[in-house]
Amino acid sequence: MKIFLFNKYLPTSGGGEKHAGGIAEVLSKKHDVTILYSGEANVTLISSKLNLDLSRVKFVSFSEERNIYSQVMEFIQSNRPDIFINATYFSTFVAPNAVNISLVFFPKFNLTRKPSTYDTLVHKVGEEFFNRYDSTVRFFEGFYNEEINGNKVGRWSTANSTLLITKPFNKLKIFFKPLEGRIVRDVVKSIKIHGNKLNFSFYKDIIEIESPVKHSCGIHLKFDTFKPSDSFKNNFDSRNLGLFIRLVYIDTHDVFTKWVIKAWNSKVLGKYLTRIYVKWTVIKEYNWNRGFLEANLNISNSDYTSSWIKRIYGEKGIKVEKLYPPVDVEHFFNSSEKKNVILAVGRFFVGGHNKKQQEIIKAFKNAYASHPDFRDYKLVICGGTHPEDHHQDYLKLCKLSAQGYPIEICTDIAFSDLKAKYATAKFFWHAAGMYENEDLAPDRFEHFGITTVEAMAAGCVPIVIGVAGQKEIVSHRQNGMLWRNEQELISHTVELIKNEDLREQLSVNAIAASKQYSKMNFNHRVEEIFKEYLK
Template sequence: MNGHHRLRIAVYDRYWSTGGGGEKYAGGVAEVLNEDHDVTLIGHVPIDTGWLGERLNLDLDGVATLIVDECDSLESVTADFDVLINLSYRSHARNGAARGIYIVHFPDRPGADLRPWQRFLRSKLLRLSRTDRRMIKVESGFHEADTIRWQEVRWTNGDGVLDVDVPTGAEKHLQLRFGRFIPGGIDRTISVEVDGVVMATDVLRCARNRFEVVEPLLISVPVVGRIGRNRVVIRSESGSPAGILGNGDNRILGVPLVSASFSRGPVGAAVSRASLLTAVPAGTDWLQSYDLVIANSEFTRTWIQRWWGINSVVLEPPVALRVPGPKSPMILSVGRFFAPGRGHAKKQLELVRAFRALGAVADGWELHLAGGCSPEDEPYLDEVKSEANGLAVVFHVNAPGSELDGLYRRASIYWHATGLGEDLDHDPVRAEHFGITTVEAMSAGAVPVVINAGGQPEIVRSGVDGYLFDTPEDLVRFTSSVISDPVLRSAMGESSIERAKRFGMANFGARLKALVDDAGAAGPAGH
């Protein structure tokens, strides 16, 4: 670093406890910058830096932590820091530090899937609901908006507060509608207070069929205008989805508010069933609070420009390079087990089928599938295991870092198929946005045979370090070539080791420090 200032740097990520690829990047940022600055990890549940460092193969000794309520404004939380680095996936939180850096794993485009007629209907409903938006404001106790089916919802944390403006002396009925989806299907009692007085109570029951899904619970309360604005509090039980579903979502969730309006009749009915169409399209104004936007790959940079219309610089995630070891007749793939349709699925089912298609070529070889699996994804894992019956397929579910080290050292070939069979121009989020595990495997000398999509082509030079495939047939053909030719396999393995060094921590650290030096050039806040 330039040595002029020791900065107070905040590194924010909502998902520290998942220990995934995004957290690998965030933790790498913290490790590098903690050499010259005072780094604090900001999150919403206790952060065990020892566990996180072991899981991600990082040194986080001396890194501080700050735990804040999910509903607290990140802008206010970071006001005393010199630099905020926000790496939380799809966060729209504003920066409050003297300087801000926003690192994008992949951009989001709210409402992108709306069809032309839906966009037309949205424009009409937006005009009709303009008065409601002016009269009803969120004060506190609400999370950022989520989209569930046709409904944009704001989860409370158990105590959501609305600031309501009704003309003095007038009485209006506030229509509160709540979605019928609660983690674990547990019914919750809701009470609504107006200016400190409980005006209504009801029980929110989860949808029992597909018709109830789009029929929110309606609670109507009278609000009598007074001098100043009215305060409406929505109270309920609350809990963490992670504790119920094991999905890594550690937010404290109360109940999902679909809409709050004074509209009745057809407009009210439309709002209750399709609140997404009355949601103001999310913009990118919050990005103006950041001084620099960083993309994790050229693939991501392209979509940031396409969807957000802004420039960004590319800084690939840091990769802890592995130590090569004696190779075994083994193909490895690393990635969480979760079903297609849930983000960038790792396609383990398709990999097992490809291994079967190798036939006699793969005699004596094994396919090893390693990755985490939450309880809600166990049915998919069971499906993959069933497909693997009779094959030399070995599963390493929720394997510790030490076990992964051994797998990387032994693997001769590495497979990655995220995005296979998907329309990635329509839904690019289903591709791997960079591909840390591919680099890790290459650094240990495995030959990558990976999909020609997302960030993978930026890592692998096809025909030099390994191969890029477009179809399952290509995957089988290229893998057969590598298995059948030990000389080719050895040469590509050596090339992979050299190629991986480009993405190692040393190169990443030098580039990151230069970017932070520029962002923090004004010196510590208040100096």
Template sequence: MNILFFTNEYAHPNLPAAGGVGSFFKIMATQLVKEGHSIKIYGFSKKKHHFFDGQIEVEFFKQYNKKFPLAELGRSLSSKLNNQKLEYYWLKKERKYLAKKLKQFALKHHIDIIQSFTFNGFTAYWDNSIPLVTRYHGSRGFWNHFLGHTGNELKIQLEKKALQQTSYTVANSHFSKSFIKKYYDVEVKKVIHNGINTEVFKPIKQQEKIPQSIFYFGTLSDAKGVDRLAKIFNKVHEKFSEASLHIIGKNENYFNNLKTEVINKNGKSSVNYYGHISLLDLPKHIAKAALVIVPSKGETFGFTIVEAMALEKVTIVSNIPVAKEIITHQEDGFIANTDEDFINHISEVFQNPEAFSQMENKAREKVIKNFSQELMVNNSFKYYEEILAEKK
């Protein structure tokens, strides 16, 4: 099968740092090439790129605002003047340009199926001449609705149009499917959960745990609940003087402010910041944790939850909608409704850590059964086959 992934990011050292979308396409491409399929990564970036990642051909053209600076000036001015009609004109023009470039490339290379993503609605004007699967990893609409962001209404409109444009949208969780229906009024038929590498994220038995240690890894922000985590730790430290907090992730300025403004005086020396740690090095650090906390205000899936569970860590998650889709409360993790719930569950683990070995084992078993990369890739490819069979 000739498969094209249309994207503005891809996980490779020759390209700018990639987020979840770039990592997803890297995983998919690498596995599908091994299975004998032809994979092309095509999209747009600040600069042109053309190289081979093994057998995977990667080509990026210069993004619209770099190639057409006057058009970007027009869009920027219309935004500053709050002329939404004119700003939408420029955004629409960009997306039509992307659709044209994508079609030319896909036809030239005899592509059978294309996969892209929802964020920003870049595929809003695709003509469906070749089947297009759009995967919902997240969206500006989600940011606005759950994380308190404002603005971006025009791009949210384009996200809705992109979702409407193809009947082949994949949600990364049942919660995402429900959100898309409620927020965008678009019905999504297919749910394929995100998957992680359970060989990278596997327990390191020889690594000793730091007693009474709380670990957090991920983005440092209020939206991820890190401010809430700091307040919870203040109360935990009052009960357990040996308790320590370990924070891994980008945004050192945020951490410094947190330590200065939020962490109590007595607890400051027990808070450790590691900065950003690469994915491959992350497990050996998390292996030291007595438990992991995920205090986020909202996630479309929740990679950190699954990664912590795969490492056989007691994982305590805020009661966000997707949590129940991943964790069975008190069986393979905990879901906390309030700060007091967090403190109580932490206290349980600190007071009797050996009692939770079965919970830790069940957590990993669940990830292997439901949230592995192999399952994600296999289910995605089966969906491609269904679509192409339907088209014949």
């Protein structure tokens, strides 16, 4: 069978790519498997880094200059796979005329609960106001997701963006939000239809185009861009932004839609219509996300992820199978000469499910100052890095915080070196999700925790935050310790420092528990899940 696996972020070689690549490795033994991804990647290096045999797998790379989903759709329509596996984080792309399977690292969501009756009512009102506008004007390519900027709703463009207008028109107006210090005449480089440049004029916050168009068309906009992180102090937004577009008006809109646009731009009614619009788009996206899950067999990476799929979208009509990521537990070893080392492993980055290295450093410093037992210990933090300035600034902050204490920060080290550190460390700390609210931001927690399993396989006793995916891996006082706050993290560590017999027993149990996440078990589970789709 012909199988396409779509993983946009393959070049990052993270845990999600290991999970997706593991599926590709198993299926490629008997089937024609192609991995689709964005950008440039050294496939041989990635295979080695992830410890996967992808020699039978084909790879297709798509340009980062165009919308990735348009390119994938074109490729699918030309090559027609039997099975399409979407393994891209937070993607809801569905392939036509194929069996659709989704690898869900965490469900895409904009609500953490089912919509209320009030939500549904406002959504219906919003449909009456905005459906006709929404079906006529589409932000097609090169736009970021909708957001609120000040009190205005809109989308930031990239350097090259395309609006799709589905009706003929003679006059078109683009309403935008001016940004201090940026002159719009310098920002807009060109506007084209069918490759032909159009003349346009500016008036306050409007770009106006007069050009008779007899059919639906794409309006191609080219902008000069900027990075807020480079332009504004304490701004971590590293996106390349062009113009913040709020609304698009065409003279052939029906009378009601023209009134809606006029009211939306007014000071009095504008704020009320914005509230309705926001609620309408939220519920519309919720319904779309649920429809995506209903259209797929959904493979989750943990019970934690499965529980949130059910909590947000309900169980009716949604099929979920659990498949833990593969961990090369047999490649780790437990040194007989353990050192007084506490190890933490995770990429250095800000936002999302940040690994909380700063909080780990703070906890160690507090323990070092208040508990003499910690004076003989060293904290070692290992992790990959990202080139963006705000991520590098976070790494610098961690290094600065560590000064004056027995804290070692190791970045981008070879996997062989990391395995050696696992083998000789006594304890493993993990804090992703610390000080976060699980009910409001469940995606900021560890959905599974591959590094925790790696530590356990090396006999490094896990002392990890007792929430989300970590609770599935670690059983408190059986193969590790779970904590909910800094005080418990420190007290559990002190207890094990003082009780060597307990530490050794937990170490032995941790090694045994890690084996359930072996690659062999993963391979068997893949075959079991896919069996009915590969007949």
